[in-house]
Amino acid sequence: KNLYLCNIHSEKFLTYYTNSNLFNSFRFFHIDGCHTGSRVFSDMELADKLLTNDSILVIDDFFNPGYPQITEAVYRYVFEYHYSFRIFFFFFNKAYLCRPDCYSMYYSHCINNLQQSMLNKKMAITIKKTSSMGDCYTLAAEEYNQEIDLSTGVQGPDWAPEKMDYIETK
Numbered sequence: 001k002n003l004y005l006c007n008i009h010s011e012k013f014l015t016y017y018t019n020s021n022l023f024n025s026f027r028f029f030h031i032d033g034c035h036t037g038s039r040v041f042s043d044m045e046l047a048d049k050l051l052t053n054d055s056i057l058v059i060d061d062f063f064n065p066g067y068p069q070i071t072e073a074v075y076r077y078v079f080e081y082h083y084s085f086r087i088f089f090f091f092f093n094k095a096y097l098c099r100p101d102c103y104s105m106y107y108s109h110c111i112n113n114l115q116q117s118m119l120n121k122k123m124a125i126t127i128k129k130t131s132s133m134g135d136c137y138t139l140a141a142e143e144y145n146q147e148i149d150l151s152t153g154v155q156g157p158d159w160a161p162e163k164m165d166y167i168e169t170k
Helices: 010-016 037-050 068-080 102-118
Strands: 026-031 051-060 086-091 094-098 125-128 137-142
Touching: 010 037, 010 125, 026 037, 037 051, 037 068, 051 068, 051 102, 068 086, 068 094, 086 125, 102 125, 102 137
Parallel strands: 026 051, 086 137
Antiparallel strands: 051 094, 086 094, 125 137
16 A cells, blocks of 8 residues: 655635545544644544545544634544544543444453553553443543552543443454
8 A cells, every 4th residue: 555645725625626536545544734623623523534444533622622623623523424533542631533333342352452562652641431331432631640540540430430341452
């Protein structure tokens, strides 16, 4: 497969890259640009056309208090087109989304591999799932705080922090 690194304004992308072979060919797409809700929504529409089934979409400044319109636009898109993307992870003001068919794979990967990968990079994190699967599907992570975090580096809901809803893939 070819590697494409495109640094272009998203509204010009389809005009500049008219090659239809690019549709459904990207495995990774990062949105970090114009911080308006309408632009984030249209960038997600573009990502929806370009990304493969096993891809990851990352949205910068998600839950950033200076840009509430980004979070609103992401949720609006996910709720309006619920068969396109699902948020599986949140970390450092970035939302990580995948196609619904790959959700359990990425969710499991975060729980099973992310802590060790981050430790290898000299960063300890706590993976959090602070409600049931029926309430929310998203995992989150924060830097590990030994004063308040469990030694396992995994935290469930406030009423049972040692228990976390988990999806196991085979």
